[in-house]
Amino acid sequence: MAVLDILVYPDPRLRTIAKPVERVDAPIRKLVEDMADTMYQAPGIGLAAVQVNAAKRIVVIDLSKDQSDLHVFINPEILKAEGRQEIEEGCLSVPEVFAPVSRAESVVVRALSKEGERFELQADGLLSVCIQHEIDHLDGKVFVDYLSRLKQDRIRKRLQKQAKRAIQPVSVGDAVTL
Ligand code: GNR
Ligand code: NI
Numbered sequence: 001m002a003v004l005d006i007l008v009y010p011d012p013r014l015r016t017i018a019k020p021v022e023r024v025d026a027p028i029r030k031l032v033e034d035m036a037d038t039m040y041q042a043p044g045i046g047l048a049a050v051q052v053n054a055a056k057r058i059v060v061i062d063l064s065k066d067q068s069d070l071h072v073f074i075n076p077e078i079l080k081a082e083g084r085q086e087i088e089e090g091c092l093s094v095p096e097v098f099a100p101v102s103r104a105e106s107v108v109v110r111a112l113s114k115e116g117e118r119f120e121l122q123a124d125g126l127l128s129v130c131i132q133h134e135i136d137h138l139d140g141k142v143f144v145d146y147l148s149r150l151k152q153d154r155i156r157k158r159l160q161k162q163a164k165r166a167i168q169p170v171s172v173g174d175a176v177t178l
Contacts, residue, residue, distance in 0.1 A: 002034040003041045004052040008163065009094045010156045015140040018050050018057045020075045024116030028058070032072055032114055035060045040067055044092045046130045048137030051093050059111075059134040063126060071121075073111035076135055079120070080108040087129055089143045097155050101146045103132045 007013050021028055031054060039047040039060055049058040059073040083105030090098045106124035109131055113119055123131055133143060144152050 001037050004034055004038045006038065006042070006047075006051050006092050007053055009091075009142055009144065009159055011093075013053055014050060014093055014137070014142055016050050016055045017140045018048075018055045018138040020057050021112070024074055024112055024114070028056070028074070029114060031056070032058060032060065032074075036062070036070055036072075039092075042092050045126075046134045047092065048134045050137045050140070057138050059131070059138065061127070061130050061134065063130070071127075072114045073109065073131070073134070074113070074116075076109050076111040076131065076138075078107050078132070078135065079110050081132075082106050085125075085129070087126065089129065089133060091133070091143050093137075093142060094144055094155065094159070097144065099143070099147055099151070101129075101133075101143050103129050107131055 031049065035047050035049060035052060035058065038052060039045075039062065045063050046059065046061040049056045057075045059076055061071040061073070062069050081104035084102060085105040086100045086102045088098050089101045105128065106122065107128045108120060108122050110118065110120045136143070136145075144155055147155075
């Protein structure tokens with residue numbers, strides 16, 4: 001069990017375009033497991049490798065309440081997208097921000113499984129949204145990119161301020177425990 005650190009917007013590493021996985025081998029399967037651990041611990045319903053600073057095209061999703069329905073997508077590709085839906089999205093890399101985003105209602109996705117086997121899946125509703133949100137991460141995109149410039153600026157400033165506060169400066173006279 002290994003929980004990885006999740007990059008926080010506006011970290012420039014979230015703009016990385018992930019590279020396809022060439023072979024689904026033991027190190028890749030270990031990364032998939034660590035990503036699932038990280039997603040469950042957060043907790044979130046999806047996670048893309050770019051969010052844990054791994055530039056590989058890997059996504060994990062589990063919409064269940066009891067960690068019983070893990071979907072693994074390696075090198076996912078959207079073959080077909082139809083219709084439109086808008087739901088309130090959130091992102092583990094953009095804490096405490098929720099906003100509606102317009103996306104395809106249904107998608108057909110092709111990917112490799114954890115065993116390296118090709119499969120296709122038709123998804124709609126929240127699973128469809130989540131697949132699109134995660135594939136965006138693999139292309140260096142974050143859901144706030146779809147919001148107005150004003151909202152993006154506010155979110156960026158707020159999270160930058162929080163990141164600065166999280167680094168506690170040690171001032172003269174502070175007790176230091178070794
Ligand atoms: O946990 C998550 N919830 C969520 C809710 C609505 C739309 C998309 C998501 S994905 C998000 C986890 C995440 O940041 N994945 O990249
Ligand atoms: Ni996200």
